[in-house]
Amino acid sequence: MKTKTPGASIRTGTGADDLRQAFLDNLVCALGRLPSHATSHDHYLALALTVRDHVMERGVKSFERGDTQQIRRVAYLSAEFLPGPHLGNHLLNLGLTGTADKALDGLGIDLDQVLAQEQEPGLGNGGLGRLASCYLDSLATVGVQSVGYGIRYEFGIFDQTIRDGWQVEVTDKWLHGGNPWEVYRPGAVQEVKFGGHTEVVTDAAGRSRVHWVPAIVVRGEAYDTPISGFDSDTCALMRLWKSEAVESFDFEAFNHGDYDRAVEQKVASENLSKVLYPNDELHRGKELRLKQQYFFTSCALQDMLRIQSLRGSPPDSFHRNWAVQLNDTHPAIAVAELMRLLVDVHALEWDAAWSVTRATLSYTNHTLLPEALERWPVDMLGGLLPRHLEIIYEINAHFLDEVRAAFPGDDERLARLSLIDESGLRYVRMANLACVGSQTVNGVAELHSELLRQTVLVDFAALWPDKFTNVTNGVTPRRFVALANPGLGKLLTKTAGKSWPGDLDKLRKIEPHTDDPRFRSEWREVKLSNKRQLAALIAERTGIEVAPESLFDVQVKRIHEYKRQHLNLLHVLTLYLRLKRDPKADIPARTFIFGGKAAPGYFLAKRIIRLATAASDLINNDRDVAGRIKVVFFPDFNVRNAQSIYPAADLSEQVSLAGMEASGTGNMKMSLNGALTIGTLDGANVEIREAVGAENFFLFGLNAGEVVALKRGGYRPRDRYDSDPLLREVIDFIGSGALGGDVDLFQPLVANLLDHDPYLLLADYRGYLNAQQRVSELWMDPEAWTRASILNTARMGRFSSDRSIRDYCQRVWNVNIKKQKK
Ligand code: 6GP
Structure with a gap:
């Protein structure tokens, strides 16, 4: 039976008394702590759980709306996310900062001290991961239904200390104090295969199909973190995948007393989501990195298919249910994986599947640095993903026919465009794969998009000029102004009205005050006060x-x-x-x-x-x-x-x-x-x-x-x-x-x-x-x-x-x- 989600529940009242009561309930009932014994960290956990209820309620309602209205959802596939501490940002978005302050104040607890307890999830290296998080914030704020899919790294980017003037890397421990924001989703488990070989089999309808017989199977477990929007009833979801062994241990080995071998598989499977690779050259050609990329991409696409089938929508309308953004080439294997899922698992014909794939995926490039362009040795990719290599070859064969027709006799161009680099040891070129399989390709600033068309992707731009576009990056003014700089926020609100965080063009309104000496001096005062704090x-x-x-x-x-x-x-x-x-x-x-x-x-x-x-x-x-x-x-x-x-x-x-x-x-x-x-x-x-x-x-x-x-x-x-x-x-x-x-x-x-x-x-x-x-x-x-x-x-x-x-x-x-x- 389908039931409607309830209205505001008793746990999500928005007065200071409601918040205080919910906070105390969580402290006692969820955390098992006596208020008199609770530490600042307990306070943080209790408040986080309290605020999470509010965010969850919005999330569930907006998801339900998306289902009934059959809205096309956006899936942002990214190997990295850098959300930063959640609690303060949620309070801001929900308009609950003052209320929470009051609620805690009544208990003699300082909100700032509570906020300082949160460990941030450092699940990214820098710009690309932070951009992904700004985008989830904005997707929720402008009211787009979306899921950010990524990896739940147990260890994120290292913490940096300086010893004798040198950088020393310290292991990140973001999960050690517990993570109150995430919810485990047992219903969303996926299986991901690796290795083995393929066979041709005849299906029930008498057609031949390729069947992939893997050497190992890994479980992907979903952990959801809701991302609220500013003054919005829509929530984005950050769904991160953790790898687990399908079986906890090998009973046969265990019974023979071979304990090491009994847990070997488990350890290898869990290693997949253990650690984020720092973005240096060392990860190039690292097999574990390719495994990570395929792991989360496969989990994401299977999950999307599962969700749309719950809507009663067939696989051949995947592109109507989902727009999938590839955040750089890290998830570019999605091109082959979506083809595999549609053709091998859901029995679509090749051409139909290819149309769906191309109507679904888009690719954003984030760097022109040649050393960052990903390519995988053909043997490595074929060993890990034998079926995908076959699919890549087939895509390439069709694609190169198209190139030959457009540029007859131009073998050099053919060699440059090919998905396979054959100039020495053979490699699969992931940027080429992403370009061929995507509807749209974009850079992240006007100059960058222009240079992409002129240099790295020049041959693709000649072939498909209309595929290329630009979307200049942006940053969320909620976290980076309203939350980070409350002094400035107040002055902006006083001068430009309170809607600027959700409508940043409103900042223009302060321009006429530029020559007002009082406004200038207030402006300087805000900056000076921020500098004192930083000092x-x-x-x-x-x-x-x-x-x-x-x-x-x-x-x-x-x-x-x-x-x-x-x-x-x-x-x-x-x-x-x-x-x-x-x-x-x-x-x-x-x-x-x-x-x-x-x-x-x-x-x-x-x-x-x-x-x-x-x-x-x-x-x-x-x-x-x-x-x-x-x-x-x-x-x-x-x-x-x-x-x-x-x-x-x-x-x-x-x-x-x-x-x-x-x-x-x-x-x-x-x-x-x-x-x-x-x-x-x-x-x-x-x-x-x-x-x-x-x-x-x-x-x-x-x-x-x-x-x-x-x-x-x-x-x-x-x-x-x-x-x-x-x-x-x-x-x-x-x-x-x-x-x-x-x-x-x-x-x-x-x-x-x-x-x-x-x-x-x-x-x-x-x-x-x-x-x-x-x-x-x-x-x-x-x-x-x-x-x-x-x-x-x-x-x-x-x-x-x-x-x-x-x-x-x-x-x-x-x-x-x-x-x-x-
Ligand atoms: C970065 C770019 O270096 C930076 O200029 C840009 O602002 C940011 O992406 C967001 O678009 N690139 C990466 O962090 C990266 O890993 C593969 O690129």
Whole structure:
């Protein structure tokens, strides 16, 4: 019998008394804790369970609506998610922050202390995973039915500590204190096969079918985390898969006393979802990584088929039930897996299945870095997924026929487009597979999408120009402004009304106040207060005292040569040397703040961290500098720490070499919080500069075209060094042993810059110094600086992830947005 979900239940009353009662009930009944004995962590768990009830209720109702209305749902397949702490964000979205504060206050409990207890799920490396989480937030907010499918890694990204100036990786333990947000779904278990061989069999209708006889089968168990939307009755679901053995142990081996073998299978199966791979080169060609990708992709597609069959919808209408987004190529095996499920399991004919597949999938590319383009050795893929290799070959055969028809006699083009790289050891090219199997292909900023069409995917763009589009990234203003920067949030609400978090173009309304001296001074007050808070946190985490009145110059992101943290450090050290030479130099006080993790196996990135910490030690303790510049390496940059750092930034460093950063999203978060950007024409910087106005952005450096031309013409970094005394001085200083006390320490960095400089730091050095000089000059005029800061925030509305999601709905998913108000 079908029953309707009930209305508001007694557990989800929204008054302070209701919340307090539910909180106490959870403390006692769900956690078994006496209020008098409960710790802050118990309080966190009890409040989380209380808030979860509210989110769940909305989730169930919105899911039911999706079923009755047969709405096309969006499935966002992503190997990474970085949601950040949930509790504060849910309270904000539900409009319950004040109520919860009051409810706890009545019990003598401090909400902030409770919020501080949450361990964030670090299930991603950086930009790509955080974007996935911003998108779930926005999907829920704009009212799109959606599921984010991924992996429930037992160990996420490592925690970073700094010891003797070096990054030390510490195991992440996000699940140790229990995870109150997730719900295990026994009804959604899936089986995933690996290895073995295929056979041709005759089915009941007398047709031949391919049957895959696997060597092993693994269970995928679903864990659901609801993601609330801002002022919305729709919830998104993050459904993460955990791998388990089908059988706990092998009884036969057990009975023969072979205990190791008895549990071998179990251990191997569970290893699948054990750990997130850091995004360095080491994962290339790692079999376990391919297993992870197939594991979650297969679980997701099988789950989608299961859900649609509950709606009574047949497999050949899969594309009408689901729009599936491939977040980079990590889930690209979906192309072959969906074909396998439709043809082998659900008995569709090849052509029909292919139409369905292509009408379902779309692919987003997130990087042009050649080393990040995934390809799997044919033998490895065929060994793990024998049926998929057959399917890939068949897709390729059809596809290459199409290419031959379009470009007769062009064998080189054929070789480039082929799903199989045959130039040496044979590989399956995952980006090619994703392009062929998708309806739409997009990059993540205008420049990036353009470069995709001109370089990495140029042959696909020639073949199918209409397949290509752009969706510029966005960020959620809920977490990154309203939650992270309540001071600014209040001022924005006072000036622009309360709807801005759900309608970010409303920020335009503050623009007329730009020249109001009172508004400016309130604006400065908010920033200063954020900087005081960050200064306190910096003192707590690093022992370094910084002046809140100084210019906070911030570069926080993954450490990578192309992002050029070392260019920033060249500037820092140039300033330092200038101050040493000329203690009276007119340099306004600055605090340089760095943060970010280096992939554990990335040698030069780790040296760059060491250079930052060495500069920090030297400069902060030099009496001649007397605190005029300070350098901080803020350890363990993650979502929670980011929320403390972005609101305090005056200057946002976005200095990647043009053509390398697909989009960037930290650039958006800081500008939205009133920081001015110093940056190159790279990724979304181009569009941010257009939006905020060129006069409110410090531009420098080569553009993408000039980079290509310079490299083609034979770039010689040593010539730059020879011809620029300032540059020579700073590079010699780094190599001198004055930093870190060891002459050899930075030789690899110096040699890299002088002999290769693949990211053209030396070419951009002068332009960067000049732009930094302009920064200092503007900073010395606080009124002008404040004006530019206000305009940055006012004009960033289009970088809300809500806009990105609307773009996807229109250009990619063909999904209507009907926001239902509560
Ligand atoms: C990142 C890009 O480097 C960054 O520019 C972009 O903003 C972000 O994706 C979101 O689109 N890429 C990755 O993190 C990655 O792993 C394979 O790409």
